[in-house]
Amino acid sequence: MPDIHSPLGLLLDVDGPIASPVTRTIATPSIVSDLILLAGANVPIAFITGRSADFIRDEVIAPLVSAGLPADLRMYGVCEKGAVWFPISPAGMGEVVIDDSVALPQAVVDEVRQLVVDRFSDTMFFDATKQAMISVEQRTDVDHATYVAAQPDFNEAAFAIVTRHGLGVRYGDREHPDADGSVPFRLDPTIISTDIESVTLDKDHGARRALEFFAESGSLPEVWRSVGDSRSDYLMADHLHAAGYDVAHVDVRPADGILDRPYPVIVMGEQIHDEAGAAFLDYWVEKLQLH
Known part of the structure; x- marks a missing residue:
């Protein structure tokens, strides 16, 4: 051209x-x-x-x-x-x-996916199309108020999963460094989803x-x-x-x-x-x- x-x-x-x-x-x-x-x-x-x-x-x-x-x-x-x-x-x-350098470990991805199945499938779904980050999104058949009420509980549970796997992660004002003192990931809530992603993105x-x-x-x-x-x-x-x-x-x-x-x-x-x-x-x- x-x-x-x-x-x-x-x-x-x-x-x-x-x-x-x-x-x-x-x-x-x-x-x-x-x-x-x-x-x-x-x-x-x-x-x-x-x-x-x-x-x-x-x-x-x-x-x-x-x-x-x-x-x-x-x-x-x-x-x-x-x-x-x-x-x-x-x-x-x-x-x-x-x-691939910014992707979360597969074990974390799998555990968050199972968390949604076990506790939050009535309000949200795991976005299986993501290839580097984790996204859990409001179901389209669920009203927004119901989703917003459930989202903080999911965020806390997801934060606990990431830290349990030894990853450094930030959620709001809270930081949990990894063994090297680094915080390479963040938990980022939006109006229709929660993302877990590299801080470089x-x-x-x-x-x-x-x-x-x-x-x-x-x-x-x-x-x-x-x-x-x-x-x-x-x-x-x-x-x-x-x-x-x-x-x-x-x-x-x-x-x-x-x-x-x-x-x-x-x-x-x-x-x-x-x-x-x-x-x-x-x-x-x-x-x-x-x-």
Whole structure:
């Protein structure tokens, strides 16, 4: 593909701004059509997510491919907060690379899986598609209040499993170092899940990997927008700002608290989650006159 001008670059969290946190699918059709229009305008688009590669393949890439991705595009996926990555083309997902160095021991994975089966299967499920981190997620047939009530008990039990295996782990303000005094893992609760993951993984790590990939196919745009629904998603914009780009972050769940940052933080009026994500994409499709 020739090195033509890219008017914008996008780093997108998936749960919230793209996929509905309720249905866990792309519930707003304009999101798919707008992403295709923006990709056709040479906008580099990266999905930076804690989700697994299987989830992104089935719930994001498949709808985009079905709707017709353009032949020349710059699209990338970084899953599990930077532990898994792959290119995206009109044919779908490219080769998936896994960073095994950040994965949890299989014995810990197996014991957490059994914990869910034994004590928490009525409210949550073990995400067997994860390849480097552990994720236990709210069942879609369980109301959120019921899940939230059960989540702290699961977190305590999972924390105990990790420490019993001699791993250094952080959970909130608590730290349990390993025998060397290190704390290489963390337990990270979200609104619909609890993740157990390497402390080296986060959205700035994913952003760096995506920019390195896009740089291989041509020059990078000066203007970037990151979009997300959690406070950790600001790390994508933090990385872009530190690298000298013109960046703003779009917070689609500002009720959790808008962070003070040296770059603009955008909210989409009263819209939240994927409605806000759809409105943001619509704005740029109109601004770039892509209809």
